Amino acid sequence: MSASKSAAKARNEPAPGHVALGRLGDFVGFRLRRVQNQLSRNFAAVTAEEGLKSGLFSSLAIIGANPGLSQNELSHEVGLDKSVTVTMIDEMERNGWAERRRAPEDRRRHALFITEAGQAKLDRLFTLMEETESAVLHQLSEGELALLSELLDRMYDAVVRDEG
Amino acid sequence: MSASKSAAKARNEPAPGHVALGRLGDFVGFRLRRVQNQLSRNFAAVTAEEGLKSGLFSSLAIIGANPGLSQNELSHEVGLDKSVTVTMIDEMERNGWAERRRAPEDRRRHALFITEAGQAKLDRLFTLMEETESAVLHQLSEGELALLSELLDRMYDAVVRDEG
DNA sequence: TATTGTTATACTCTATAACTATA
DNA sequence: TATAGTTATAGAGTATAACAATA
Numbered sequence: 001m002s003a004s005k006s007a008a009k010a011r012n013e014p015a016p017g018h019v020a021l022g023r024l025g026d027f028v029g030f031r032l033r034r035v036q037n038q039l040s041r042n043f044a045a046v047t048a049e050e051g052l053k054s055g056l057f058s059s060l061a062i063i064g065a066n067p068g069l070s071q072n073e074l075s076h077e078v079g080l081d082k083s084v085t086v087t088m089i090d091e092m093e094r095n096g097w098a099e100r101r102r103a104p105e106d107r108r109r110h111a112l113f114i115t116e117a118g119q120a121k122l123d124r125l126f127t128l129m130e131e132t133e134s135a136v137l138h139q140l141s142e143g144e145l146a147l148l149s150e151l152l153d154r155m156y157d158a159v160v161r162d163e164g
Numbered sequence: 165m166s167a168s169k170s171a172a173k174a175r176n177e178p179a180p181g182h183v184a185l186g187r188l189g190d191f192v193g194f195r196l197r198r199v200q201n202q203l204s205r206n207f208a209a210v211t212a213e214e215g216l217k218s219g220l221f222s223s224l225a226i227i228g229a230n231p232g233l234s235q236n237e238l239s240h241e242v243g244l245d246k247s248v249t250v251t252m253i254d255e256m257e258r259n260g261w262a263e264r265r266r267a268p269e270d271r272r273r274h275a276l277f278i279t280e281a282g283q284a285k286l287d288r289l290f291t292l293m294e295e296t297e298s299a300v301l302h303q304l305s306e307g308e309l310a311l312l313s314e315l316l317d318r319m320y321d322a323v324v325r326d327e328g
Numbered sequence: 329t330a331t332t333g334t335t336a337t338a339c340t341c342t343a344t345a346a347c348t349a350t351a
Numbered sequence: 352t353a354t355a356g357t358t359a360t361a362g363a364g365t366a367t368a369a370c371a372a373t374a
Contacts, residue, residue, distance in 0.1 A: 019241045022229025023290055024222060028309065029203045029297055031316040036200045037243055038323040039193045054364080058188060065186025071333065077183045079201055081366055086334060100333095108332040108373045126187050133193055139318040145192065151312050152195040154303045159202040218341085236355060245343055250357060272350045272355040 039136065046128050050121075052091075055080065057125055059088055063098055064114040064122055070103070071110055097121055203300065210292050214285075216255075219244065221289050223252055227262055228278040228286055234267070235274055261285055 024030050044054050059078050063069055075085040089112065092098035097118030103109040114122065137145060188194050208218050223242050227233055239249045253276065256262035261282030267273040278286065301309060 019226060019233070019237060020229040022225055024225040024229065027293060027297060028301065028313060028316075029200075029207065029293070030222065031313055031320070032196065032200045032203065034243070035316050035320045035323065036193075036196045038320065039196065042323070043193065058194065061186055061188040062183065065184040065188065069183070072331085073183060079198070080364095082333070083335080083367085084365060106332085106374070110333070129191060129193070133191060136319045136322050137192065139322045140315060144315055148312070148315050149192060149195055151304060151308055152192075152199050155300045156195070156199045156202065158300050158303045159199065159206070234355075244341095246356070247344085247358080248342060267355095270351075270355085274356070 035136075039133070042132050043129065046132055047125070050125060050128070052095075053088075055084075056088055056091065057122075057129075059085070060092060060097060060114065060118060060122055061126075063092075063112045064119060067113050068103075068111040071112065074112060092118065095121075199300075203297070206296050207293065210296055211289070214289060214292070216259075217252075219248075220252055220255065221286075221293075223249070224256060224261060224278065224282060224286050224289075227256075227276045228283060231277050232267075232275040235276065238276065256282065259285075 021030075040054075043057075047054060047057055055078065059074060059080075062074055062077055066073075071085050071089065072082060075082045078085075080088075089098065089100060089110075093100065095117075096115055098112060098114050100110040100112060103111045140148065185194075204218075207221075211218060211221055219242065223238060223244075226238055226241055230237075235249050235253065236246060239246045242249075244252075253262065253264060253274075257264065259281075260279055262276060262278050264274040264276060267275045304312065
């Protein structure tokens, strides 16, 4: 051990790269956050290369899985304000990935649809996302991954129900 | 069923779970994100009531667990830019929760320490966080919680190692 | 009168770059 | 020359409020 490290230890300073978590380590929210922060940064890097802003990917995926969805429904599902959704759909239409169609049964609503180009884009993004996640998921067995998903779903149901 | 949910139903909003996820549901990153988003909103609501900005809580906890930590080390640990850390420490000092002390062995560095008032604040915050998490954690057995933490740690180690 | 979508706006969070003082 | 911290600033991301069209 070096002299400076000994000095640091004597002062009760943390060794570089070995920062203590203390009670913070008892919280699952903390663990969740740091994993998710790193993952979302990797995701953001990938999606930025593909020329789209964060959040657009999951919105496009939701539209693709729910043709005719309204902007309000999309906003609620992805957890964004409706004004943010407007900007995002604008960008999708500009790129030709999705389109608004005035709903005949309620002309206030815009029914959202993914285009062929949007579906192709989405397929490519899904592949990129799989590659991005694979580094992390290789740490987990298939059973562990399934269990993890189940636990996260149970937690999500609880936390969503909690806020109404 | 809560009153707000009934109101949502009356307004013809989609019931939770009515919107299909499609391939998005195959990604653990998506599940991670939606749980974490909800949790962090609940956390933010609690911490706002306590008069502190998001991110300050975990930074104060890290300082408390690592007396003498430098601002650079803290920045790296919580994943924020050093300029953001400056603003946060400013706020902590303004509230008397932490203090900077010029490090004698390297006068460029500021060694960070939590104050007595800061520790009292932190203890109160930990209690509030436990209450906030409890609604979610009641869904999980003790064994499941331990397993979840272990899986998340393995994922975090992998994703951190991945980026260097 | 209420709701969907739109626009304008402001506020928060974060990143970048230039600067200082120390090494 | 390099590093720790500071400052100023700009860019995302998000939320709020007022508005038009429709119910």
